[in-house]
Amino acid sequence: MSSNGVGVGVGVGVRPGNVPVYHGSDLKVVDRRVRIAELVFRCVICGLGVLAAALIGTDTQVKVIFSIQKKAKFTDMKALVFLVVANGIAASYCFLQVLRCVVSILRGNVLFNKPLAWIIFSGDQVIAYLTLAAVAAAAQSAVFAKLGQQELQWMKICTMYGKFCNQVGEGIASALVVSLCMGALASLSAFNLFRLYGDNKGKNSSGRW
Amino acid sequence: MSSNGVGVGVGVGVRPGNVPVYHGSDLKVVDRRVRIAELVFRCVICGLGVLAAALIGTDTQVKVIFSIQKKAKFTDMKALVFLVVANGIAASYCFLQVLRCVVSILRGNVLFNKPLAWIIFSGDQVIAYLTLAAVAAAAQSAVFAKLGQQELQWMKICTMYGKFCNQVGEGIASALVVSLCMGALASLSAFNLFRLYGDNKGKNSSGRW
Numbered sequence: 022m023s024s025n026g027v028g029v030g031v032g033v034g035v036r037p038g039n040v041p042v043y044h045g046s047d048l049k050v051v052d053r054r055v056r057i058a059e060l061v062f063r064c065v066i067c068g069l070g071v072l073a074a075a076l077i078g079t080d081t082q083v084k085v086i087f088s089i090q091k092k093a094k095f096t097d098m099k100a101l102v103f104l105v106v107a108n109g110i111a112a113s114y115c116f117l118q119v120l121r122c123v124v125s126i127l128r129g130n131v132l133f134n135k136p137l138a139w140i141i142f143s144g145d146q147v148i149a150y151l152t153l154a155a156v157a158a159a160a161q162s163a164v165f166a167k168l169g170q171q172e173l174q175w176m177k178i179c180t181m182y183g184k185f186c187n188q189v190g191e192g193i194a195s196a197l198v199v200s201l202c203m204g205a206l207a208s209l210s211a212f213n214l215f216r217l218y219g220d221n222k223g224k225n226s227s228g229r230w
Numbered sequence: 231m232s233s234n235g236v237g238v239g240v241g242v243g244v245r246p247g248n249v250p251v252y253h254g255s256d257l258k259v260v261d262r263r264v265r266i267a268e269l270v271f272r273c274v275i276c277g278l279g280v281l282a283a284a285l286i287g288t289d290t291q292v293k294v295i296f297s298i299q300k301k302a303k304f305t306d307m308k309a310l311v312f313l314v315v316a317n318g319i320a321a322s323y324c325f326l327q328v329l330r331c332v333v334s335i336l337r338g339n340v341l342f343n344k345p346l347a348w349i350i351f352s353g354d355q356v357i358a359y360l361t362l363a364a365v366a367a368a369a370q371s372a373v374f375a376k377l378g379q380q381e382l383q384w385m386k387i388c389t390m391y392g393k394f395c396n397q398v399g400e401g402i403a404s405a406l407v408v409s410l411c412m413g414a415l416a417s418l419s420a421f422n423l424f425r426l427y428g429d430n431k432g433k434n435s436s437g438r439w
Contacts, residue, residue: 097381100370150413153359157366161309165374165384172306175374175384204359211420212427219428 055209060122062206063115069195069202070112074105076192082185093182100155100162101189107155108196111148111203118144138214145210149203156196163193264418269331271415272324278404278411279321283314285401291394302391309364309371310398316364317405320357320412327353347423351416358416361409368402 081094095101118141166186169177179186290303304310327350375395378386388395 098379099373146413146417150362153362154366157363158370161367161370162374164308165371166382170307170384173375173384173387175379175382178382204355208355208420211417212424215421215424216427218421218425 055212056122056126059206059209059213060119060126062202062209063119063122066199066202066206067112067115067119069199070108070115073192073195073199074108074112076188076195077101078105080185080188080192082182084181093178093185095189098162098166100158104155104159104193104196107151108199111152111199114144114148135214135217138210138217142207142210142214145203145207149200149207152196152200152203156193156200159189159193159196163189264421265331265335268415268418268422269328269335271411271418272328272331275408275411275415276321276324276328278408279317279324282401282404282408283317283321285397285404286310287314289394289397289401291391293390302387302394304398307371307375309367313364313368313401313405316360317408320361320408323353323357344423344426347419347426351419351423354412354416354419358409358412361405361412365402365405365409368398368405372398372402 077095081092084091084093095105163186165175166189167177167179169175286304290301292299292301294300304314372395374384375398376386376388378384
C-alpha cells in the first residue's frame with residue numbers, strides 16, 4: 022500500500038463486502054461536499070415540488086359573465102395536470118431519497134453498492150427528464166394562455182382569469198427550479214455511480230479503439 | 231503488476247501525459263462497445279435531427295376559404311420554430327462530435343483528458359435537456375392543434391390543415407427519437423467522464439459522512 026495519496030486497488034472498493042483503504046484527505050472533502058450537495062438538492066426539490074403542486078392544484082377562479090358562472094381550474098388544461106403529477110412524483114421520490122441519505126449519513130455508510138447506485142442514477146435521470154418535459158409543456162400552454170395565437174384565433178384567457186394565471190405562473194417557476202435541481206442531481210448521481218467504474222481507466226492509451 | 235484482470239494504478243490514467251497500463255480484455259471490450267454506441271447514437275441524432283428540422287421547416291399548406299387564401303407554415307407556432315432550431319443545433323453539434331470520434335478512433339486515442347471529457351459531458355447534457363424541452367413544448371402545441379381546447383374555445387386546426395399537421399407529427403416523432411438518443415448519449419458521456427474520478431473510490435467505508 023502506498024501513502025502518497027493514491028490508493029492501490031486490487032479488486033476492492035467496488036464490492037460492498039470489502040472494506041477499501043483510504044488515502045488523501047482532499048478526496049474525503051470532495052465526498053463530503055457531494056453528499057451535502059445531494060441532501061440540499063433533494064430537500065429543495067421536495068419542498069419546491071410540493072409547493073408547485075399545491076400552487077397549481079389549489080388554483081381556481083370564478084368569473085360571472087352575463088349571469089353565467091365560469092370556473093377556471095387546473096384540470097381544464099392537461100399540461101397543468103401533468104405538471105402537478107410530475108412534481109408530486111418528484112417530491113415523493115426525493116422525500117424517500119432524503120430518508121436514505123439521512124440513514125446512510127447516520128450509519129456512516131459510503132455508497133459502494135453498484136446495484137443501488139444504478140437504481141438511484143436511473144431514478145434521478147427519469148425524474149429529471151419527466152419534470153423538464155412537464156415544465157416545458159406547461160410553459161408552452163401558459164404562453165398560449167397569456168399571449169393567445171392570433172393566426173389560429175386562439176384567444177388570450179389571462180385577461181379574463183388574471184389571478185388564476187398569476188398563480189399558475191408561480192407554480193411553473195417553482196417547477197422550473199425543481200427540474201433544474203433534478204438535472205444537477207442527475208449529474209451528481211452519475212458521478213456517484215460511474216466513479217465506481219474507475220478501474221476501467223487503467224487501459225492502453227494506444228488501443229485500437 | 232497483477233494479471234488477474236485488475237489494474238494497479240499509481241497516479242496514472244487521469245493525466246493525459248502518462249501512458250497507463252492495461253490489464254483485462256473484458257474492460258477493452260466494454261470500452262470498445264461504449265465507443266461504438268457513442269458513434270452510432272451521434273450518427274442517428276445527426277441524421278434524425280436534420281430530418282426533423284427539414285420535415286417541419288419545409289412544411290406548408292395553402293387553403294382557400296371563401297376566396298381568401300390562408301397559408302399554414304411552421305413559423306405560425308413558436309414551439310415549432312424552437313423545435314427546428316433545437317434539432318438544427320443538436321445535428322450540428324453531433325456532426326462535430328462524430329468528426330472527433332472518427333479522428334480519435336483513427337488515431338487510436340482513448341479519452342483520458344479531463345477538461346475535454348467535461349466539455350463533452352456538459353455539451354451533451356445541455357443538448358439533451360434542450361431537445362427534450364423543445365419536443366415537449368411542440369408536442370403540447372400539437373395536442374392543442376389536433377384536439378383543440380373546448381373549455382377555452384381554442385378550435386382544432388388539424389381538421390383544416392390535415393397534410394400540414396401530419397408532416398409536423400412526423401417531425402415531432404423524429405425529434406422525440408433524437409431527444410431519447412441524446413439522453414442515452416448524456417449517460418454515456420457521464421460514464422466516460424466520471425470513471426476518470428475512480429481514484430476516489432478507495433476511501434474509508436466507515437467514514438463520518
